[in-house]
Amino acid sequence: MSSTCSCSKEFVDEREERLTEVIEKYRGVRGALIPVLHEAQEIYGYLPFHVQKRISEEMQIPMGEIYGVITFYTQFSLEPKGEYQIQVCLGTACYVKGANLILEKFKEKLGIDVGGCTEDGKFSLQACRCVGACGLAPVVMINEDVYGGLKPSEVEKILKKYQ
Amino acid sequence: MQIYRAHALVCRGTGCSSHKAEEIFNELERQLQDKKLTNEVKVVTAGCLGLCKSGPNLVIYPEGAIYSGLQVEDVEEIVTEHLLKGRIVKRLLFGDTEADAGIKSLDDVGFFKRQKRIALRNCGVINPESIDEYLAFDGYKALTKVLTEMEPAEVIDVLKKSQLRGRGGAGFPTGTKWEFAAKAESKQKYVCCNADEGDPGAFMDRSILEGDPHSLVEAMAIAGYAVGADKGFIYIRAEYPIAVKRLRLAIEQAKEYGLLGENILNTGFNFDLEIRLGAGAFVCGEETALLTSIEGKRGEPRPRPPFPAVKGLWGQPTLLNNVETYANVPPIILNGPDWFTQIGTERSKGTKVFAVGGNINNTGLVEIPMGTTLREVIYEIGGGIPNGKEFKAAQTGGPSGGCIPASHIDTPIDYDTLVELGAMMGSGGLIIMDEDTCMVDIARFFLEFTVDESCGKCPPCRIGTKRMLEILSRITEGRGEEGDIEKLETLAKNIKAAALCGLGQTAPNPVLSTLRYFRDEYEAHVRDKKCPAGACKSLLDYVIDAEICKSCGICAKNCPVDAIEGEKKKGPFVIIQEKCIKCGTCVEKCPFDAISAS
């Protein structure tokens, strides 16, 4: 996410246009709601109300059903996320190697709970289940970066990199 | 095609990518240009070799030298020494690959010697983004054979004779499942692939998808022909972006080459494939939930029968198999069922891929013949337990499975022996645990997972697992009560009997299995308020060793609740147990390692 102000007219329009393209692309495809939500979330970073409403109208799916689907799947978010999304893996391999201690450290250093976002919008913290890099346990992902073999004492240093 | 003197394969699976594989790759290309070797040495992006822990990995053929744990600076040395002068850089070779006379072949290295690679046959060997390389390794030969020489019923017959069983968990005979789908009557049928890989701590399917996507595409087309379907869906977790990208590419390439789409190989057979992404719901790995999710709805399971082979996607007959199951199909078609049944045990044929993780030296991916013992996996392939610790138990089958204690380390691993032990094959996560792991805490961990992932449709799973978690949490926090263990057992029995789908029916397994082998550990928590493994924080006492303490006061300064008393330079500090919240900060901060928990 960039720091561009989202209230500027052009910026909003560009996103709306991209959403229209996505909806058009899936017109006539069966079971397209989930792929459309995925791509809409990629455009907006989360799924705001007006986006759900557009999708509901264009795809003729009741709002209730859309809300039901969004809340069923953990990857869909109704809230904006931080600029840097921290995902601490709590899969089995990572847990056995002390991932919960890493998570505690992130909570302590950021002063937020799992699912929360720091006040400045910089970091959001999530626990996830296995990113498929179990060989490197314990694993943390910050946006696209994967950190393996972490120790709780290294958490502070990593956060510094993003500040 | 250009002939090269040597091939340098850089593993760029997820594990190695996080180890800066890309920088190694770029540096390698740069160095080769520098030394004018680009016409002689070909650099190839490859999939996972299985040696994830020691990444980034680079393999150079024809010698088969595995270089691991590389730094960017090492690349120049490898290029000048190995590729230019032909001298292997022993210092950088992986573990025990070095022999007196140069290096051992892959097959002789401890990590690979016991393995037999069928499903992973191309992983780490070919460039997954090139259909030509797949073709050069007998790719799409099985599809050609099936379409030009075999009747659908013959294909099913071969699979039945091979005795291949599903690798997604339950081990249902694959040929029989294909026969059900083939016999179902309908104009429209579907072939689906379960690439949701929900078991936390497992990444077998991911490596196949990233390392050899064409084998899945080929196998699904074969399945389409055998059961009479012209449309397929691959349901894959969105958490696997590299796999999704490579699969998309593979489908495009196959279409370009006329191996997918209309009138494949001029035989009149049509088959098209589509990818659908999951969105982070474990229950969507269950087959009926998965199909509901492809339909674009909340991925809630439904009772079976009817089974998907009769009534699946949009009410039509649907064949669903796991990634690894499909990956076994082309070699079986090409080599025949007798070849396959020679491998493995009486009732479990072939191999199984395991993602070995946890407290073990070589974490990574291994493919072993069914019937290999746990001891061989841990000590011969896995290189043993780190830091001289004792092996305590291995967990298979993830949140639906159970544990195998050290006393059963010599059991041959196959579908049936694991069930007898109260564990299960599962999809292939194999977590090794050492003496410091608390089995009650592990059971609690899995229950927390199921409570999180229960879809909420049926009460036994939604409410029952929650009650079990509450009891387990209180036991690990030192608030366990007499009778708690019995309550757990009753709940477990009822949930198993009453839950709607596999998720709930198997959710109590980790508790039952740890109770079966480690009941004394539960009792120690409940009665003595002690954690024998020293893992449950609330049951630990932090103490400062008076002999080591230099009374520097750093611990007291960092204690968030002022539970440490003493005066600087005036004799050892002391932790006031009543105040201590067991956060562990002091242990971390003490410069002299004078504080420990017991």
Ligand SMILES: Cc1cc2nc3c(=O)[nH]c(=O)nc-3n(C[C@H](O)[C@H](O)[C@H](O)COP(=O)(O)O)c2cc1C
């Ligand atoms: C809760 C639950 C989760 C499952 N997760 C997976 C999974 O992640 N991958 C998979 O292949 N099968 C999973 N299965 C098993 C599937 O329901 C199904 O049996 C399997 O995909 C069939 O393929 P196979 O016969 O090739 O093994 C799961 C089952 C349950 C009950």
Ligand code: FES
């Ligand atoms: S368990 Fe953390 S990456 Fe697999």
